[in-house]
Amino acid sequence: MEAEVIKNRISDVLISILEHKNFEMHDELTARDVDGWDSLSHMMIITKIEEEFSIRFKLRDLNKLKNMGSLVSVIQSKI
Amino acid sequence: MVFNSVDFIVFIIPVFLLYWLVFSKSSVYQNLFLLIVSLFFYAWADWKFLALLVASTIINFYLGLKIHKSPDDRKRSIFLYMGVIFNVGLLLYFKYFNFFYEGFYEILNVFGVSSNYSTLSILLPLGISFFTFQTLGYLIDVFNEEIEPNSNLLEFSVFVTFFPKILSGPIERAASFIPQIQDKRKLSYDVCVDGFRQILWGLFAKVVIAENCAEFANLIFDNYENNPGSVLLIGTFFYAIQLYADFSGYSNMAIGVSKLFGIQLMRNFSTPFFSTNISDFWRKWHISLTTWMMDYVFTPLSFILRRHQKKGLIISIIVTFILVGFWHGANWTFVVYGLLHGIYFVPLVYSGRMNTEQIVAKGKWFPSIKEIFKMLMLFVLIMLTDVFFRVDSVETGIDYMNRIFSTSIIDAPSAIYGNTTIITIMLIGIFIAVEWINREKKHDFDISNYNIYLRWASYIFIFVLILFFGRSSETFIYFQF
Numbered sequence: 001m002e003a004e005v006i007k008n009r010i011s012d013v014l015i016s017i018l019e020h021k022n023f024e025m026h027d028e029l030t031a032r033d034v035d036g037w038d039s040l041s042h043m044m045i046i047t048k049i050e051e052e053f054s055i056r057f058k059l060r061d062l063n064k065l066k067n068m069g070s071l072v073s074v075i076q077s078k079i
Numbered sequence: 080m081v082f083n084s085v086d087f088i089v090f091i092i093p094v095f096l097l098y099w100l101v102f103s104k105s106s107v108y109q110n111l112f113l114l115i116v117s118l119f120f121y122a123w124a125d126w127k128f129l130a131l132l133v134a135s136t137i138i139n140f141y142l143g144l145k146i147h148k149s150p151d152d153r154k155r156s157i158f159l160y161m162g163v164i165f166n167v168g169l170l171l172y173f174k175y176f177n178f179f180y181e182g183f184y185e186i187l188n189v190f191g192v193s194s195n196y197s198t199l200s201i202l203l204p205l206g207i208s209f210f211t212f213q214t215l216g217y218l219i220d221v222f223n224e225e226i227e228p229n230s231n232l233l234e235f236s237v238f239v240t241f242f243p244k245i246l247s248g249p250i251e252r253a254a255s256f257i258p259q260i261q262d263k264r265k266l267s268y269d270v271c272v273d274g275f276r277q278i279l280w281g282l283f284a285k286v287v288i289a290e291n292c293a294e295f296a297n298l299i300f301d302n303y304e305n306n307p308g309s310v311l312l313i314g315t316f317f318y319a320i321q322l323y324a325d326f327s328g329y330s331n332m333a334i335g336v337s338k339l340f341g342i343q344l345m346r347n348f349s350t351p352f353f354s355t356n357i358s359d360f361w362r363k364w365h366i367s368l369t370t371w372m373m374d375y376v377f378t379p380l381s382f383i384l385r386r387h388q389k390k391g392l393i394i395s396i397i398v399t400f401i402l403v404g405f406w407h408g409a410n411w412t413f414v415v416y417g418l419l420h421g422i423y424f425v426p427l428v429y430s431g432r433m434n435t436e437q438i439v440a441k442g443k444w445f446p447s448i449k450e451i452f453k454m455l456m457l458f459v460l461i462m463l464t465d466v467f468f469r470v471d472s473v474e475t476g477i478d479y480m481n482r483i484f485s486t487s488i489i490d491a492p493s494a495i496y497g498n499t500t501i502i503t504i505m506l507i508g509i510f511i512a513v514e515w516i517n518r519e520k521k522h523d524f525d526i527s528n529y530n531i532y533l534r535w536a537s538y539i540f541i542f543v544l545i546l547f548f549g550r551s552s553e554t555f556i557y558f559q560f
Contacts, residue, residue, distance in 0.1 A: 039373050040358070040428075043381040043392065059382050063223040 001079055006053075006072050013048045017041060027069030053079055080123050081553060082278070082332040083286050090120070095339055099266050106263045110237050113260075113340065120242035121205070128204035131169075136239045138165060139214040143221045143228035143235075155222060162218040166211045173203055178409030206246045208406060208560050210239055212371055217253045219375055226254050234260055243336040247329055247557040249347045249367035256342070264341030273527060274338030276538075277331045280513075280524030282549075283541050284328030288510045290550035291503045292321035295495065300469055303479055308488035311479060313495060318469050319462035320507055323352065325556045326365070331523060350518040352461075352511075353439045355453040357423040360461065362437065368406065372399050389428050396428070397421035407468070407560045412476060416467040423460065438519050506548060 007025045015021055018036045023029065031037040037045065049071075050056060055078040065071050080086045094116050102112040122129045142165070145158040171179075177199060217238075220226045229235045238256050299306055299314030306314070330347035337344045351363035361369050377399040384391030397418065404417020439454065440446040446454065463480070470476045514523050526537055 039378065040392065040396075042378075043385045044388070046382070047385045047388070057382075059379055060223065062378070062382065063225060 001076065003072050003076070006075055007068065009052055010049060010068070010071065010075075013045060013052055017044050017048060025068060027067060027072070029068040030066070049075070055079055080120065081555065082329070082336065083282055083552065091336065091339075098340060103263070103266075106261060107233070109264060110233050110260055113237050113241060114233060117237070117240040117242040117245060121240060121245055124246060125205040127202070128207075131204055132206075132210065132240060132245075135166075135169065135210065135214065136236050137232070139218060139239070140229070140232055140235045142218055144230060146218065146221050147228045159218060159222045163215065166215040166218075170207065170211050173201055173207055175409045176201055203559070205558065209248045209250055210245065212250045212368075213252075214239060216250070216371055216375060220253060229253065229257055241337070241342070243333045243340075244344055247326075247333070247555060247560075249330060249333065249345045250371050251344060251367070255345065259342050267341065269527075270338050270341065273525070274335040276524050276526065277335030277338065277522050279335075279538065279541055279545075280522075281328040281331030281333075281335060283545055284324040284331065284510065284523075285555070286549035286552065287506055287544055288324035289321045289328055290552050291499075291506060291548065292317040292324065293552075294550075295500070295503065296321050296469070299495075300479075303475075303482065306482075306494060307490035307492070308483045308485050309490050309492040310494050311483045312488060313492055315462045315466055315483070317503075319458070319465045320510075322465060322468065322556060323348075324510065327523070329555045329557060334522070346522065348523075350514050350523065352458055353454060353515065353518050354457055355439060355450060356427060356457065357420065357460075358427055359437060360457060361420070368403065372403050372406075376402055392428055393425055396424045400424075410471070411473045412467045412470055415473055415476065416464060419464050419467070441519065502548070506544070509544070 011025050014023065014034065014037070018034065018041065020035065023034045031042065046057060046062065053075055055075065057074070057078075061074050065074065080090060098109065098112055098116075102108040118129065118133070121132055139162065142158055142162040146155050146162070149155040149158060180199070217226075221228045229238070234257055237260055238251070238253055241251075241256075244251060296314055296318040299310055300318065303311055303314070327348040334344045334346070345367050347365060347367050349363040349366065351360050354360040354363060377395055380398060381392055381395035384395055387394070398421075400417040400421030401414055402417065404413040404415070404420070407413045407416075439450050463483075466479050467473070467476045470479060517523050517525055524541075526534055529537065
C-alpha cells in the first residue's frame, strides 16, 4: 500500500479518537505535536490502527515508533 | 549529609572548586572525580551499603553489554530477566521482605495454622528505590534497542552514583544523562547562577515551608484522637503542603547542585497543584517516577490489555498506581494511596477528558472562577488522600477520615489559633504565589528574565525569610523510600 494512502487512513483514525483535526500529516509528525495524543490515548489509537489495517503490532514495534514516518513503515512491513 | 546542612556546605565548596580548577582537563578526569566524590558522599550517608551500590553498578553494567551482544532474542531475554530478577530482587529483599513474610504468616493464621514468627531486622540501603529503578530502566532500554549500552564503566558508574541524585532522585534516564558526561563540561556562569537560584528556592521550600507545616502536621497527626474534625481537616492541609514542599524542595536542590557541575537532571515537579484534573496532576508530580512507571509498567500492560478498550485502560491505570504507591514502602497504606489515585482516573477515562490544558490560565495573570474551583476541588481530594501517605496503618487512616467527617468538623479549631498559624499561612501564601507566577517557566524560581534590581530583591527577600523562619531538619520524607 502506498504511504499516502496509509497516512490518510491513519489520519481518519486520529480524528475519530481525538475528535479534532488540528494536525498536519507528515513524516516528522510525533505524538507530542498532536493535542491529546498522550500515553493514555496512545493505546486506543494503536488498537484502532490494528483494526483499520487488520494487523497486529508487537510491543517491540511500538518502542521503535519515533514519528509518523516510522509508523507508516511498520504498517507497510505488516500488510 | 542533607543539602540543608553545614556539613554539605563544607563538602560542596571544595568539591566545586576542585572539579572546575583541578579536574577540568578532560571528561575522564571530571568523571573520575565525580565518581570518587559520589562514593564518598554515599559512604558518608550509609557506608554499610557502599559495597552493594558498587556491586549493583558493576553487575548492571555487564548485563547491559551482554544483552546488547547476544546474538539471538532468547539469549537477550535471558540476560534481561537476570537483570530484572537482580534489581527487583534487591528491592524485594531489602524493602519488602518483612511485608510479604508477615503476610504469609497471616494467611497461615487464617487457615488455622497458628505459628509464631518474628520479622527480620533488615536495614534499608539509602536510595535503593531510586538507583535500582534507574538501572532497571537502563537494561530495558538496552533490550528494546532504544539506547546503545554504555561500554565505559566509569561513565556508567557516574550515571548510577552521581551524588546529587543518589539518595532521593530524580530517577534519571541513561539516554539523557550519559551523553552529558561523555564530553568535557565547561563552566557556565549562567548555568551556575541558575543552579544557585534553584537551590535557594528548594532550601526555602524545605526549611521554611515544609518544616513549619510539619510542626502543625506532626502535632495534629500524632494526637489525632484528641482533636475535632475541623482540626484534623486542617492537619491534612498542612501535611499536603509539607509533603510537596519537602520533596519538591529536595528535588530543586538536587537539580540545582547538579547544575553547578554542568549536568542537567530531569525536572521532578512542575507546579502540580495548579492542575484541573488528576491526570494533569500526575504529569506534574514526581515526574521522574511517574514517567518511569508509564514507560515500563503502564505502556506494556495497556498494550497487552488493549483489546479490552476502556476496561483494559482502567485496569492498567489502577495496577500502575498501586505500584506507584507500593514503591514508597512496604505498607498497605501506600497500596491504598495508589489504589485511590488509580480510581480517581476512572471518570476521566469514561468521559474521554484525559487531556486538558497542562498550564492553567496560560499567558494570563489569574485563573478563571471555573479553573479556581477545579484546582481547589482537586487539591482537597489529594490532601485527603495524603492521609494514607502519612499514617502508619490503614485502620488509623480510616479512623482519621471518620473523625474528619463527623459532627466535630464544625467545631472551632481553637487548638491551632495563634500567631504561628497566621505566619505559616502567610509563608505558604508567598510560596504558592511565587510558584504561580513561575508556572510556565523551566523551574519554580526561574527569574532570569527579571531585571537586576528585581532579581536581587527576590534573592534577598527569600534569603531573609529563610533566616527568620527557617527550621533545621536532618532528614527528608523521601529518604525513607
